[in-house]
Amino acid sequence: MSEIARRKRSKGILYKRIIFLLIIIISLIFIKKYYDNSLLAVSAENPVGIDIEVPVGSSTSKIANILKSNGLIRNETVFKIAVKRSGLEGKLKAGSYALNTSMSVNEIIDVLSKGGRNNNVIRFTIPEGYELGQIAEKLSKEGIVDKERFLALTSDKGNFQDKYPFLMELEEGQSLEGFLYPSTYEIFIGTKEEEIIEKMLDEFIKVFESDVKPNIGSLDFTLNEIVTLASIIEREAKLDEERELISAVFHNRLKVNMPLQSCATVQYILGERKEVLTDKDTQIESVYNTYINLGLPPAPIASPGKNSLIATVKPADVDYLFFRTKEDGTGAHTFTRTYEEHLRAAPKK
Known part of the structure; x- marks a missing residue:
């Protein structure tokens, strides 16, 4: 191949690379513009209120489909990307929501991350310093547990130590006094006493492992x-x-x-x-x-x-x-x- 031919070929390759690069840049600009536009409200000037229900256990894809089918977002894929970028993947909550078409994708994500109404869910709070008897009395008055069954289950750590090995460190026959972590909980209506107790034991483990255990040091x-x-x-x-x-x-x-x-x-x-x-x-x-x-x-x-x-x-x-x-x-x-x-x-x- 002659020198002239080689130069022409090199120029041709260079032009192709430049054209390819330009296509990529233009595509990225187009994608960025499309992404930004898809984050905007569907109808900011003429808002329409829309009530939706997000079922328990809904994935981000499922929620995106609900929002798109109700005309609240422009693009499902963009919604899923925005959720992931916000760090809220898996943290959008079930419930009933009153949204409207003037809300941007990020505003909708913010609302969904805080939780909505759920007629199947109830909330209860156990104050710090409560004894087992007080916990049972409070939950009984709120119609959440059968007091006698709750007390019977919590009277012996043996009822739960198969699932919670840390309870094996306690004395034989010791109750769960002190180990039901005081906090605010959400449960489904009709949740059994065992599940409520396990929820509180789960929270105790979480707090102990993250905030207490690292600070034990040389304490014997x-x-x-x-x-x-x-x-x-x-x-x-x-x-x-x-x-x-x-x-x-x-x-x-x-x-x-x-x-x-x-x-x-x-x-x-x-x-x-x-x-x-x-x-x-x-x-x-x-x-x-x-x-x-x-x-x-x-x-x-x-x-x-x-x-x-x-x-x-x-x-x-x-x-x-x-x-x-x-x-x-x-x-x-x-x-x-x-x-x-x-x-x-x-x-x-």
Whole structure:
């Protein structure tokens, strides 16, 4: 092949490459424009309200199909790409939604990620510091569980330890007191007691593994001891900023073999939240009475929340041995090192 022919061939290849590159660039510009246009509202100027129902378990593809068939989005594929780019893949929620054609794709995604009405779903909240009896009573009053069945199931960890191996660390016959995590839950109407209990155990595991276990460090406590102390802290603390201080007091007492003397443990024995305990109350014969027994009670006295669980494994670095309420309505406590300071800290009458 002559030099001229080679040059012509090289030029031809170059032109083809340039043309190919231009086609790619033009295509990308077209695709980008098409994508952006598909994100826009279907009818911003003349909005029409449309109610839709997203069934439980719907995939992003299924939701895209529902929206497209109702005239709420321009393109199903663009919707799926936008969901993935938003980081909400698998997080769009079932329910009833009142949408309209003036909403952009991103606005629709935002609404769907927050959840809509679902007439088949009910929500309940278990406050931090609730005992098993209180949980059962609350759920029973709300028509969610049969109280006696719920209590029977939670009275023995053996009913659930096959599915939850961590329960094998507890004593034989120990109840689930302290291990039903206090939070807000959504369930379907008619959900069985077993499933509700498992949902709460699942949440406990999640919080413990992500927020508590990484902070245990050199603390030589069993799982049961961590949750037991956390439950006492939960019942004693009124302010989040004091949880680590209260934890430190109890840790310091345990180190010097001093009774914890927690009013919360006596209240647990009494079965009531008695504000002022009598001397007779503090002398009740019970393994849960930390006024007459050294160390921790044999099991938790309530369901601790995340902050109390973390405070248990991360006590404040202080040498306090006492605390008492300020009785000023704030729920705050005065912390002291000696018994004499503790007495002087008594609120003035």
